[in-house]
Amino acid sequence: xxxxxxxxxxxxxxxxxxxxxxxxxxxxxxxxxxxxxxxxxxxxxxxxxxxxxxxxxxxxxxxxxxxxxxxxxxxxxxxxxxxxxxxxxxxxxxxxxxxxxxxxxxxxxxxxxxxxxxxxxxxxxxxxxxxxxxxxxxxxxxxxxxxxxxxxxxxxxxxxxxxxxxxxxxxxxxxxxxxxxxxxxxxxxxxxxxxxxxxxxxxxxxxxxxxxxxxxxxxxxxxxxxxxxxxxxxxxxxxxxxxxxxxxxxxxxxxxxxxxxxxxxxxxxxxxxxxxxxxxxxxxxxxxxxxxxxxxxxxxxxxxxxxxxxxxxxxxxxxxxxxxxxxxxxxxxxxxxxxxxxxxxxxxx
Amino acid sequence: xxxxxxxxxxxxxxxxxxxxxxxxxxxxxxxxxxxxxxxxxxxxxxxxxxxxxxxxxxxxxxxxxxxxxxxxxxxxxxxxxxxxxxxxxxxxxxxxxxxxxxxxxxxxxxxxxxxxxxxxxxxxxxxxxxxxxxxxxxxxxxxxxxxxxxxxxxxxxxxxxxxxxxxxxxxxxxxxxxxxxxxxxxxxxxxxxxxxxxxxxxxxxxxxxxxxxxxxxxxxxxxxxxxxxxxxxxxxxxxxxxxxxxxxxxxxxxxxxxxxxxxxxxxxxxxxxxxxxxxxxxxxxxxxxxxxxxxxxxxxxxxxxxxxxxxxxxxxxxxxxxxxxxxxxxxxxxxxxxxxxxxxxxxxxxxxxxxxxxxxxxxxxxxxxxxxxxxxxxxxxxxxxxxxxxxxxxxxxxxxxxxxxxxxxxxxxxxxxxxxxxxxxxxxxxxxxxxxxxxxxxxxxxxxxxxxxxxxxxxxxxxxxxxxxxxxxxxxxxxxxxxxxxxxxxxxxxxxxxxxxxxxxxxxxxxxxxxx
Numbered sequence: 001x002x003x004x005x006x007x008x009x010x011x012x013x014x015x016x017x018x019x020x021x022x023x024x025x026x027x028x029x030x031x032x033x034x035x036x037x038x039x040x041x042x043x044x045x046x047x048x049x050x051x052x053x054x055x056x057x058x059x060x061x062x063x064x065x066x067x068x069x070x071x072x073x074x075x076x077x078x079x080x081x082x083x084x085x086x087x088x089x090x091x092x093x094x095x096x097x098x099x100x101x102x103x104x105x106x107x108x109x110x111x112x113x114x115x116x117x118x119x120x121x122x123x124x125x126x127x128x129x130x131x132x133x134x135x136x137x138x139x140x141x142x143x144x145x146x147x148x149x150x151x152x153x154x155x156x157x158x159x160x161x162x163x164x165x166x167x168x169x170x171x172x173x174x175x176x177x178x179x180x181x182x183x184x185x186x187x188x189x190x191x192x193x194x195x196x197x198x199x200x201x202x203x204x205x206x207x208x209x210x211x212x213x214x215x216x217x218x219x220x221x222x223x224x225x226x227x228x229x230x231x232x233x234x235x236x237x238x239x240x241x242x243x244x245x246x247x248x249x250x251x252x253x254x255x256x257x258x259x260x261x262x263x264x265x266x267x268x269x270x271x272x273x274x275x276x277x278x279x280x281x282x283x284x285x286x287x288x289x290x291x292x293x294x295x296x297x298x299x300x301x302x303x304x305x306x307x308x309x310x311x312x313x314x315x316x317x318x319x320x321x322x323x324x325x326x327x328x329x330x331x332x333x334x335x336x337x338x339x340x341x342x343x344x345x346x347x348x349x
Numbered sequence: 350x351x352x353x354x355x356x357x358x359x360x361x362x363x364x365x366x367x368x369x370x371x372x373x374x375x376x377x378x379x380x381x382x383x384x385x386x387x388x389x390x391x392x393x394x395x396x397x398x399x400x401x402x403x404x405x406x407x408x409x410x411x412x413x414x415x416x417x418x419x420x421x422x423x424x425x426x427x428x429x430x431x432x433x434x435x436x437x438x439x440x441x442x443x444x445x446x447x448x449x450x451x452x453x454x455x456x457x458x459x460x461x462x463x464x465x466x467x468x469x470x471x472x473x474x475x476x477x478x479x480x481x482x483x484x485x486x487x488x489x490x491x492x493x494x495x496x497x498x499x500x501x502x503x504x505x506x507x508x509x510x511x512x513x514x515x516x517x518x519x520x521x522x523x524x525x526x527x528x529x530x531x532x533x534x535x536x537x538x539x540x541x542x543x544x545x546x547x548x549x550x551x552x553x554x555x556x557x558x559x560x561x562x563x564x565x566x567x568x569x570x571x572x573x574x575x576x577x578x579x580x581x582x583x584x585x586x587x588x589x590x591x592x593x594x595x596x597x598x599x600x601x602x603x604x605x606x607x608x609x610x611x612x613x614x615x616x617x618x619x620x621x622x623x624x625x626x627x628x629x630x631x632x633x634x635x636x637x638x639x640x641x642x643x644x645x646x647x648x649x650x651x652x653x654x655x656x657x658x659x660x661x662x663x664x665x666x667x668x669x670x671x672x673x674x675x676x677x678x679x680x681x682x683x684x685x686x687x688x689x690x691x692x693x694x695x696x697x698x699x700x701x702x703x704x705x706x707x708x709x710x711x712x713x714x715x716x717x718x719x720x721x722x723x724x725x726x727x728x729x730x731x732x733x734x735x736x737x738x739x740x741x742x743x744x745x746x747x748x749x750x751x752x753x754x755x756x757x758x759x760x761x762x763x764x765x766x767x768x769x770x771x772x773x774x775x776x777x778x779x780x781x782x783x784x785x786x787x788x789x790x791x792x793x794x795x796x797x798x799x800x801x802x803x804x805x806x807x808x809x810x811x812x813x814x815x816x817x818x819x820x821x822x823x824x825x826x827x828x829x830x831x832x833x834x835x836x837x838x839x840x841x842x843x844x845x846x847x848x849x850x851x852x853x854x855x856x857x858x859x860x861x862x863x864x865x
Contacts, residue, residue: 216726217726225709235681235691235699237680238713
């Protein structure tokens with residue numbers, strides 16, 4: 001068996017292969033569902049209904065998609081320049097930390113000033129979080145996969161320390177949680193009485209901005225050039241190391257927005273379970289989107305839908321909601337295979 | 350059984366009507382070829398003529414759409430790489446397939462022993478290798494590491510590897526591309542011994558001189574078809590060239606040079622090593638209106654010199670002097686700002702970004718200028734029109750400025766690089782292996798553009814491992830050996846053999862640093 005590069009990929013292939021990937025995911029998950037003793041059709045219907053079958057379900061899916069759009073964008077931007085940022089989780093948490101540091105009363109401004117200020121500060125925190133690994137990479141050739149990944153654990157322990165110490169809510173009955181952000185620092189809800197908040201709008205706008213950066217600007221061009229062929233980029237006079245540092249700042253800032261929007265828009269305070277791995281799931285989202293910033297929106301909604309739908313399904317069909325993890329993971333693998341098959345033709349012998 | 354009845358020249362290999370299509374492209378169109386015992390057949394053709402495809406079919410890497418292969422009278426099952434090896438065909442690739450961190454012996458034995466055997470049978474193998482080496486003049490120490498070997502020695506290991514596996518038919522793909530004139534002579538001597546011992550050789554090349562001196566028969570491919578077949582003794586060089594190109598050979602007229610002032614100079618520059626030797630106390634002056642050719646065996650510091658001038662390798666000591674001024678800081682950016690046009694050695698790795706479009710690639714050196722960007726936003730219309738200009742002016746065959754560069758042929762890619770490098774008429778030009786892997790037409794084109802640049806007063810440095818190219822183009826020749834430069838010699842001053850001596854490090858190379 002060998003792979004031959006395709007000269008061109010037809011329009012149909014760019015739809016059929018990903019569709020095939022989703023089909024393969026469904027088939028594989030069906031087997032597991034049957035092992036769990038339920039009917040796949042019922043289960044998938046319940047997942048779909050739980051994710052998009054009602055206004056409540058749909059809004060819940062979009063709410064869950066919001067942080068995934070941010071982390072997905074962070075990863076897409078970094079991976080495009082071949083900066084393997086596995087540390088969106090850490091950047092998210094530090095963005096959240098900055099949000100509670102400034103948002104719980106330390107600064108008082110009207111919300112039109114306070115929210116942008118906190119947002120900027122959170123982005124800066126996330127950006128600086130990734131700056132360290134980026135400089136280690138460009139100056140000393142230290143593998144950023146290792147540094148960013150390990151930084152996740154360091155940051156989580158650091159946040160845990162903060163929540164047991166300086167940031168601990170004195171009225172929290174001893175729980176490791178921060179104080180709630182003041183009203184002026186909260187992102188308003190999109191629909192009164194529902195959980196969906198303006199963080200989602202911010203996420204969509206961010207995706208569009210990132211798309212414009214990648215497509216239209218000098219920086220985006222430089223990032224793509226460095227990502228596709230750093231040696232050729234360097235030869236052409238593109239400042240490769242500087243581009244990597246800029247990419248890191250952008251990526252870290254985007255990931256931090258996930259933390260900001262979860263705290264200021266949804267949860268109101270910081271706890272250690274703020275993120276159930278949004279930073280890591282962002283990698284899945286970015287890969288499913290083939291690193292396209294606008295695709296990240298769709299991929300994030302898809303992944304969020306599976307999680308939300310599976311939660312609803314497990315309550316009624318008695319199939320563990322872990323099936324969601326399996327489906328997301330399988331869809332990543334099949335999608336990666338589909339992307340490869342779009343670019344290469346398999347020759348048997 | 351009866352020796353007397355055996356015909357003088359038994360056919361050992363027969364390809365009959367081999368056709369191979371890749372989509373709309375017919376890479377091999379009904380090609381038939383036979384090889385007799387004790388014969389050297391040269392397979393001559395330009396890049397893209399179908400030589401490599403044909404050999405890949407023979408080796409089972411591709412399956413032919415039509416046609417049969419017979420080896421020693423038995424049909425060869427298609428699509429099975431092991432079948433060719435088992436039938437006694439050995440191949441020496443242009444790019445060696447040796448494990449660097451293993452010894453010669455281990456490389457040769459690799460894959461010949463069953464997986465579950467505990468010893469490699471080293472003593473036995475060593476003896477066999479020694480015997481083959483002395484029989485055929487393939488002198489290599491079986492216990493040395495591949496990394497320690499010269500390119501010529503590595504090639505010998507590849508040949509030994511094939512012989513060790515009892516190959517009776519040897520295929521050599523562009524074997525002389527990496528060799529010095531002396532090493533080439535030695536290789537030819539080995540080939541003579543091999544055919545005298547009854548082996549048969551297919552010699553793939555696009556160099557006419559070699560083909561004439563080594564082969565018994567020449568098979569010429571052009572555009573996937575068999576363009577002709579001649580006894581070497583009966584064919585003229587011109588006839589072969591025209592069969593290969595399919596018409597008149599393009600010839601570049603190069604007039605006498607009118608050297609001007611020194612535009613670029615290196616003074617006692619040393620670097621770290623890069624892809625071979627490091628530069629040691631190198632000095633060179635490039636004058637306007639003159640082509641300086643740098644000859645040398647691959648790995649003697651050419652890569653370091655090219656990278657240094659291009660700005661991607663730092664000088665550890667010494668000065669870079671551009672237009673009479675010593676450059677304080679030197680990087681690709683400063684090189685470009687000072688007006689250097691640079692053609693890198695490796696089009697794919699360094700020259701172009703394969704997954705980006707033609708337009709995106711041609712602006713990669715100038716995208717920050719107001720011509721292509723404003724306020725951090727790129728002007729894609731300007732980029733596309735610039736790409737269109739280069740496509741037109743340099744006769745690049747590509748569907749549109751949006752086409753991915755990966756899909757272009759080497760020649761067209763090189764034209765894009767040329768167009769990008771020569772944009773704005775740079776007066777200092779560095780061309781590293783500018784025609785490697787290009788077909789005759791593209792080679793002539795690249796040469797013509799470089800001569801044109803010289804004639805308008807640019808200082809041109811051509812670094813090439815192709816001695817013919819160096820001799821054709823250069824007004825002055827400098828030889829590099831182990832990071833040292835020889836003193837320049839004028840056009841025609843030294844013979845090929847004298848240059849070969851310098852390339853091998855004999856003679857004045859090392860002492861030349863002290864000369865004026």
